[in-house]
Amino acid sequence: MTAHHANVAPSSALDSACRAFSVPQRIQASSLERSVLSQGQHGTHPYVDGDIAHWTFGLGPRVLLVHGWDSRGSHLAAFVEPLLRAGFSVTLLDLPAHGDSAGHLSSPVHAGRALASLAQALGPIHGVVAHSLGSAASLWAFAHGLEVNASVHLCGPSSLSPMLQLQALGHGLSPDEQTAFVTWVENHIGIPVAEMDLVALKHGLRHAGLIMHDPADRVVPFAASADLQRQWSDAKLIELEGLGHRRILTDPQVITRSCALLSGVRRQEATA
Template identity: 55%
Template sequence: MTTTDSDGPYTAIRQAFSMPKRVAASDVQLQALAGAQRTVLDYHGVDLVCWTLGSGPRVVLAHGWNSRGAHLSAFIAPLVAAGYSVTLLDFPGHGESGDAASSVVHMGRALLFLCQSLGEIHGVIGHSAGAGAALWAFNHGLEVTASVHLNGPSSLSPMVHGMAAGFGLDAAQAQAFHNWVEGFIEQPVAAADLPILKRGLRHPGLIIHDADDKVVPFAAAEALNAAWAGSVLIQVSGLGHSKVLLDPQVVALSVSFVAGNRAACQAHRATDA
């Protein structure tokens, strides 16, 4: 079957992969940014907006798809209280940053650019696609002391295959979509898969994932944990894909881990098991 731009499912899947929806920040999230230093960086001609609060070693918060930096605002006050400066950004195509198109690889490139602009980075806390972006950035030179991955993917190929199946593409359309993705991200899809990305995992990592996540399957967390010798996997339940960002225990464990209290996270994992 020949695939053309007029083919509805094919056009729709390309838009779903590359065109995130901009969502507004809540009043609570905006209040968390009150007093923050707002910075606009020139990212290849596109405005990349970020906010910084607190002082001390820097922790960067990386949001997910169809989201914005302020959605991780629950982590700000605990990190600042623990003696860290916190920088959160809106990825391209999200929030207040420019551009319309994006992807987990585009997000990874933007995260790497931001961190290189900021200087030394102590840690990264990423949710969903933001966690995947962090994996990409680690493999391309970003060095941190610790990172936290919340309901994040570990490989791009399953996402591409899953989207093709979900949109009902036939074999020819699925291959055409795969080829289009590689052109869009300007690299092979396999280059954003765990066998390659694990080369950048040279620091301790905390993986927290809801067993019933309907967006990113728990198997992604299990695969990441298996490939990452320095990681701890904590399984949670009842939080779904996004409520993990508001759970006090998840926030406390994340802050504790980046602060170096990894024994507490290990103990929590053992208790859950």
């Protein structure tokens, strides 16, 4: 994990930043989440970075639920029953190195590639509901061939460059260390950071979207969602007060609005 750069002696701060970017905490499902998962059809998707665990509920057009960093698919379990009632099938997945999926390293690009691979294996995807890292992964997947009719983005980073700047500041990196950090990240994700910025990804936003974010979110700045809405003509942005970064996943209003978008687009598709 040690980050070396030609002009920078390795530092604990730089190593810490690299680790924070690439090694998620593996969170165990709660007993309540396990009981929800036990009602779904469990599967594993063979994938180059290690098998991806997923669970599918119900029948109908498929909606994928995509979790954030240091999280797992079952953290979006509150969406399952309302989406089933709305006539959808629902698939939760654990991204690489998260939950019950294999692997030790991850990133928005690792997550995006895994999401695209699973979606291709599962067949047509009506919509995606994605939180935080899952939103960034979805933007990558949309720009690289994943087609959906609608997607919902909750507190998601829309460009990688500003998130790396925030992470560098949070770890107290010097200017030279910041340069080394970006170089290390590019080696880790296998592409230039600019290819994970909105300018390079926005061509994938060809469907209806709903963006929801608390302006007081301390994990992902609200500006990321404002930028996303500006670049996405068919998306609506809703400011949500008092939900922070994670409470948004269980808020009844958020779930209702998400279901309404996915159902409304489905009705339009049916009459088109």
